[in-house]
Amino acid sequence: MIEQIRFFGHSGSRVKGLVFCSSKVEAKELSDAFNTKGTYRTIALTGEDSQEKREDAIARLAGSGDYEVLRRDEQLDYIFTVDIFNEGVDIPEVNQVIMLRQTESPIVFIQQLGRGLRKFEDKEYVVILDFIGNYSNSYMIPLALSGDRSYNKDTLRKYVQSGNRIIPGKSTHHFLIKIKEKDYQVNFDVTQEQMLHYISQKLATGMRVRDLLALQFLLNGSEAILFDVEQELKSKYNNVLSELGKVNLVNILMNEFAVSGDAIKFKDCLFIKMNGSDYAISDEFKKALINEDFKNHIQQLIDLGVDRYKDMYMGVKLDNNPFALYEKYNYEQVCQLLEWPKNQIAQNIGGYKFDEATKTYPVFINYHKGDDVQDSIKYEDQFESQTLIKAISKNNRYLRSKDVNTAINADSLGVSMHLFVRKNKDDKESKEFYYLGTIHSTGKENARLIGYQQILM
Structure with missing residues (x-):
């Protein structure tokens, strides 16, 4: 002392x-x-x-x-x-x-x-x-x-x-x-720091176990990551890795899922490379793992993420639903869990977005709009009851507009719609929404036209 x-x-x-x-x-x-x-x-x-x-x-x-x-x-x-x-x-x-x-x-x-x-x-x-x-x-x-x-x-x-x-x-x-x-001192180079930051922020949350399994197999020397993850998911977690899921997983581990600033910020986060018809550890990740301290840190992050998954998500998700009811998610996590090939920035989502490949349609609602929100986008979404929400479309939309028509006919089209709600946009740090479950159109075809916006029930 x-x-x-x-x-x-x-x-x-x-x-x-x-x-x-x-x-x-x-x-x-x-x-x-x-x-x-x-x-x-x-x-x-x-x-x-x-x-x-x-x-x-x-x-x-x-x-x-x-x-x-x-x-x-x-x-x-x-x-x-x-x-x-x-x-x-x-x-x-x-x-x-x-x-x-x-x-x-x-x-x-x-x-x-x-x-x-x-x-x-x-x-x-x-x-x-x-x-x-x-x-x-x-x-x-x-x-x-x-x-x-x-x-x-x-x-x-x-x-x-x-x-x-x-x-x-x-x-x-x-x-x-x-x-x-x-004195116990640990020093990492720029690439190792990037990789630790990437895994901590995007994979170790525990929201999805497949990403962590992939990292574990990489540490164990696997030469066929997709095959090994697919088998482990099926046998241990009773989960299926779809073809779209494989694309999503590969893009995340090759930093091709990220957009905008994240793509540059994590440019060295390449964890896998092609190996025939499958994928193995990348040269960059293999080189980084020579440092035993770095390898130990990666292992700890994997263990932490798996524990979080088991504690918070494993037993509460419904069949074929990647989300846990009433948990909080940001835009990127929603895109990741819905197995989209690339992330989407908030401006491109604009309240909701339909992805044709995965047939998924997340809806994001800021329930209270601030005074600084323009009237043209100040949509008056509101809960009519505990089971009914009135959600208003983007500007310049009609019944024949593709996004409106898809929302109204989502069930018959095999489209899965998910509702995410937050009180307002005051949360500047995490930008997270509460997940309130899947939603379905009431089937009403006489949606009222207000200006150029459709009320979707």
């Missing part, structure tokens, strides 16, 4: 730190050990100590009150405690917070972190040293620094997915892991 305290330092003329311990015994023993070393002066405070003793210790740490001018033997460098400073105590002078207490509660974590986040004239920044690994709950740090105290489930979900990439302001973080007293 003393070695890392010296290494990371503090902001200000001297250190003024709080140390959160896991027990009263730990707090007292560590404080005694620090004092024995003679480098720092510390005290242990618990709920058993009087309010007078607490206030005196705080004044000695902060250098306030009767201790504005401190002699060396009067000052305190650290206060060791369990939880009495979690909340309700304001010590803006604190320039270092040390965490020795394991917690899975974001509220407790934020309370402890917050003891050092107050501004003070002799403090440009605060140093947080987490020796116990609370940072492994990666959403806690950005949640704490965001100032968001709503603890909304969707907000928490965003932080879980994005982790430390969305820390605001000028905060920095360093993760130093020690094994057998040696």
Whole structure:
């Protein structure tokens, strides 16, 4: 602890730190050990100590009150405690917070972190040293620094997915892991980082297991990925890999599914190559896997994705339906799960889109339109009841328009329509919709014409 305290330092003329311990015994023993070393002066405070003793210790740490001018033997460098400073105590002078207490509660974590986040004239920044690994709950740090105290489930979900990439302001973080007293450092090249990012973001969500099976077979040295995935899906998951599904899978593993910026961003993410009538591992992926650390990271992502699939999706999907009822999906995930050969950007979907090859027709509805939405596209979609929704077509459409006619006659045409709804477009990060199931036309042919829009029931 003393070695890392010296290494990371503090902001200000001297250190003024709080140390959160896991027990009263730990707090007292560590404080005694620090004092024995003679480098720092510390005290242990618990709920058993009087309010007078607490206030005196705080004044000695902060250098306030009767201790504005401190002699060396009067000052305190650290206060060791369990939880009495979690909340309700304001010590803006604190320039270092040390965490020795394991917690899975974001509220407790934020309370402890917050003891050092107050501004003070002799403090440009605060140093947080987490020796116990609370940072492994990666959403806690950005949640704490965001100032968001709503603890909304969707907000928490965003932080879980994005982790430390969305820390605001000028905060920095360093993760130093020690094994057998040696620094454990992992370095990846640009291609390896791209591949890890691609798999984490697009495949390890667990929404579909076939992509993860393909990666596992690649790691195992398979020379016929499509054949192996098809057999595994059938025998272990009672699932069928269609010809369209094969095209979709190949395009995803060769970065030919992506469009626009993603195609460039992940240009080196080529995981497979042609091998006769099937596919095997690409030269790029094979070269990257020479790095054992990289290979281990890939294996962990595969295991994580498979576990997510089993926990969240495996038992809840209906027959021949790739979606789980009431789960959230973004545009790209919908295109991927419907086995489209290429992704579609939101502008090309425009609320709904029919794919002829797969005979699938997703409908995306923003239920509340903002004031900034143009009247020409401010469609008044609404639920008439729990089982009936009124959905309005795009501009310049008639009954004979192909997309309108397909929607009205979807059942007879063998077209599968899926409904995705979100409250509004305020979710700028994930752009996700709740899946509400398959939908069917009421069969009414006297759809009313409003301007150039059709009401589709």
